[in-house]
Amino acid sequence: MKASNVTLRCWTILSTVLSLGLLVFILGFVYIKAQGVVTLNFILAKPAGFPVGSAGGIWPAIAGSLLVTLIAALSAGILAFFTAVYMVFYCRSPRFSLLLNLIIQCIAGIPSIVLGLFGYAFLVIKLELGLSLLASGLTLAIMIFPFIQIRLQKLFQETSQQLLDAAASLGVSQAYTIFNLLLPLYRKQILSIVALASGFAMGAAAPVMLTGCMMNAPVPKSITSPFMSLPYHLYVLIGQGISLENAYGTAFILMSLVLGLNLLAALPTILRMRGKP
Template identity: 35%
Template sequence: MNRRSKEALFFNIFRGCALFVVIVLVVILGYILINGVGKLSIDLFTQNPAPNSHGAMVAGGILSPIVGTLMLMAIVLIIAVPAGVFGAVFLVEYGGNNRISRAWWMIVNNLAGVPSIVWGLVGVGLLVYYLNFGLSLLAAGVTLSFVILPLIMVATKEAIEAIPPSIREASVALGATKWQTVRHHILPYSASGILTGIILSLSRAAGETAPILLTGVAVNAAIPSSLSDSVQALPYYIYLMTQTSDRSAAIPMAYAAALVLIGVIVLLNLGAIILRNRYRQKYRW
C-alpha cells in the first residue's frame, strides 16, 4: 500500500468514527421522539401521576415531576449560582495566578469529578439525617447545588478570563478600586458568558438523578407545598417507569417523560447558544 492510499484508508476510518457518533445521537433521540410523541397530550402536562387499577403509579400525567424539577432548579439557582459566580470572581480577580489559586482550581475541578451518587450519599448522611432535613425538597435541592457549584465556577472562570487584562489595567489606572473594576467592568462584560454557563449548569441540574434519588424524591410525592415535603422529579420519574413491573403501561410514560426532559434541556441549551452568539457580536477584543 502506498503512502497516499494509506492516508485515505486511515482518514476514512476516522470519518467512520465521527459518523458513528452522529448516528448514535440520531438513534437515541429518534427512539425517544418516536416512542414519546404519541403520549404527548394536555392531560400529560396537567395531571399528577396516579395509580392505575393494579396500584402502579403509571396512570395520569407528569405535572408534579415537571413542577418538582423546576423547584429543584430554583433552589440550585438560589444557592449554587451566587456562591459559584462570586467564588470564581474572587479566585480569578483577587487570587491571581499563584500556587494557591492554582491548587484551589484543582480542588474545584476535582469537585466536578466527584460521582453524583457520592454527593447523594453525603446528602443523606449530612442533610437528611444529621441536620434533620428529612427526605425533602430542601435536602435534594442543596445536594444538587453541591453537584452544580463547580460547574458554575469553571464556566464563570472561563468567561472572566476572556476579558483582556488591558480593561482591568485601564480601570485601575483611572483610580477605580478592585470591587469597582469588578462591578462596572468585569461582571458586565462577562455577563452573557456567565449567564450561558448558568443556563447550561441548570440544564445539567434538571437531568441529574443520582443526587436526588437518595435525598428527597418519593414515588407518590405531590407538588411540594413546603421545603420539607418530598418531591417528584422528571429524571426520577423516568427511572421509576423503567423499574415498574407493569411494563406495557409504564414504558410509554417513560418515553413521554424522557421526551419532555430532553425538550426542557434543548430549550435551555438553545437559549444558551443564542446568548453566546449575541455576546460574540457585542464585544470583540
C-alpha cells in the same frame, strides 16, 4: 495544503450532520415509542392508577424538576461566581490557587451517587433539613459547582488587562470594577454557563432520590417539602415495569426540557452570529 483543508472541512460538516442526525433520531425514536402518550393532559395531570404512574400525567415531576434545578442553579451560580472572582482578582498565592483548583477538580470527579449519600448524611440528617426540595437542590448545587466555576474562572482570566488598568488609574475600586463593569460585560456568558449547568442538574437522578425525591408527591409548596422529579420518575416506571409507554413519554419531556436549557445556553452565541446586540 488545499487537500488537507478540504478534508478537514468535510470531516467538520460530516461530524455536524451526524450529531444533529443523532439528536433528531433519538428524539424521534423516544417520541414514537411513547405511542401518543405525550399530550397536554399527560403534561398537566397528576400521576394516577395502581401502581401509581400507570395512568395520569407527570406535572408534579415537571414542577419538581424545574424547582430543584432552580435552587441548584442559584446556589451553585452564586458560589461559583465569587470563587472565580477571588481566584482571578484577589488570590495572590500561587500555591493556594493551585490547592483550590485541585479541590474543585476533585469535587468534579465525585460520582453522583456519592454526592447523594453525602447529601443524605449531612444535609438531611446532620443539618435536619429532611427529605426536601432544599436538600436536593443543595446536593445538585455541589455537583454542578465545578462545572460553573471552572468556566467562569476561564472567562474572567480573559478580561483585558487594559480595561482593569484603566479602571485602576481612575481610582475605581476593584469591587466596583467587577460588579459594575465586568458583570454587565459578561452577563450573557454567565447566564449561558449557568443554563448549561442547569441542564446537567435536571437530568441527575442519584443525588435527588436520596435527599428528597418521592415516588408520588404533590407539587411542592415550600422548599422543605418532598417532591417528584422526572429522572427518578422515569427510573421507577422502568425499574418496576409500571408503564413502558409512560416511561418513554417522561423521557421525551425530560429530553425536551434539557434541550431547551441547552438552546437557552447557546442563545447568546446565536444572537451574536446574527449580529444582534
